[in-house]
Amino acid sequence: MKRKNGFKNKDILSADQFSRQDLIFLFQKAKLMKKIVRAGKNSKMLQGKIMTALFYEPSSRTFGSFISAMQRLGGGIIPLQGMTYSSVAKGETLEDTIRTFECYSDIIVLRHPEVGSAKKAALASTVPIINAGDGVGEHPTQALLDLFTILGKFKKIDGLKIAFVGDLLNGRTVHSLSKLLAKMGKVEFFFVSPKILRMPEDLKDQLKNRVLITQVEKLDEVIKKVNVLYVTRIQKERFSNLSVYEKIKNFYIVNKKLMEQARKDLILMHPLPRVGEINPDVDNDSRAVYLTEQMSNGLHVRMALLASVLGKIK
Ligand code: ASP
Ligand code: CP
Numbered sequence: 132m133k134r135k136n137g138f139k140n141k142d143i144l145s146a147d148q149f150s151r152q153d154l155i156f157l158f159q160k161a162k163l164m165k166k167i168v169r170a171g172k173n174s175k176m177l178q179g180k181i182m183t184a185l186f187y188e189p190s191s192r193t194f195g196s197f198i199s200a201m202q203r204l205g206g207g208i209i210p211l212q213g214m215t216y217s218s219v220a221k222g223e224t225l226e227d228t229i230r231t232f233e234c235y236s237d238i239i240v241l242r243h244p245e246v247g248s249a250k251k252a253a254l255a256s257t258v259p260i261i262n263a264g265d266g267v268g269e270h271p272t273q274a275l276l277d278l279f280t281i282l283g284k285f286k287k288i289d290g291l292k293i294a295f296v297g298d299l300l301n302g303r304t305v306h307s308l309s310k311l312l313a314k315m316g317k318v319e320f321f322f323v324s325p326k327i328l329r330m331p332e333d334l335k336d337q338l339k340n341r342v343l344i345t346q347v348e349k350l351d352e353v354i355k356k357v358n359v360l361y362v363t364r365i366q367k368e369r370f371s372n373l374s375v376y377e378k379i380k381n382f383y384i385v386n387k388k389l390m391e392q393a394r395k396d397l398i399l400m401h402p403l404p405r406v407g408e409i410n411p412d413v414d415n416d417s418r419a420v421y422l423t424e425q426m427s428n429g430l431h432v433r434m435a436l437l438a439s440v441l442g443k444i445k
Contacts, residue, residue: 145262146309157435173203177205177437183209184212185242237441241261246265259441274304309330321353363383403421
């Protein structure tokens, strides 16, 4: 069946905005992108288009994969990371910065420390804005690549048991991914976190109408049951009191021994960067996908997304 591109000229701000049809469309295109990349081919699909990557917060994967995605499709880039050398350092507002780069580019990818910043940017912008992480809010493109990775392994979502582990309060990837999964099928969630880092109440309220949720503190209570173990970093930069962070930072450590208790068909995911919560002795476990499929899918999904938003894919 031929599906419509529901992304054309749209801002990408939240996992809430995607329909099932959108996701099926995007993932079909992401598979094509994967083939292009794997075959070592070049595409000119986005020739003549320019993307600004405006990153006020640190990033390796999101920044790198968006840049790579644009260039692999023949487009141009304005890469700005850290803002030390842009006029933001002179005190320019987000709105004025957005107005500047809309004059020079066709799409702006924004990472910013404030919740709601992507929406604010979208209101100021005539070109599409992609939210690459707005503080403790959302990270919708990460959720897209995570869902693509999960579907790549299990082919369907219905019936999956998924554990989200770590900093569920401040982790924007888990906010977006839980919304997306809840929309896509009948899943069961296990929220595993220290008490002070539980999923935000409003998000739990939104999810609990669709999904069975169990909230626990100990990972060994759920490790045997789940199909997906999605581990996250305790988000140090969100703590106002660093001594609280220091006490809690090693709350979960997934290692070889723990993995012995997990299902054979489990996948172990992490949006990365990790800072100790997954021991490197697990990296070669065939169930670990964070350094392989999950990360490379980021490129394929973002290629498909850029081409779709810029209207160069039907
Ligand atoms: N890279 C992800 C993010 O920016 C996860 C993390 O930083 O822990 O949200
Ligand atoms: N997963 C993710 O967003 O990684 P970066 O922070 O390195 O972009």
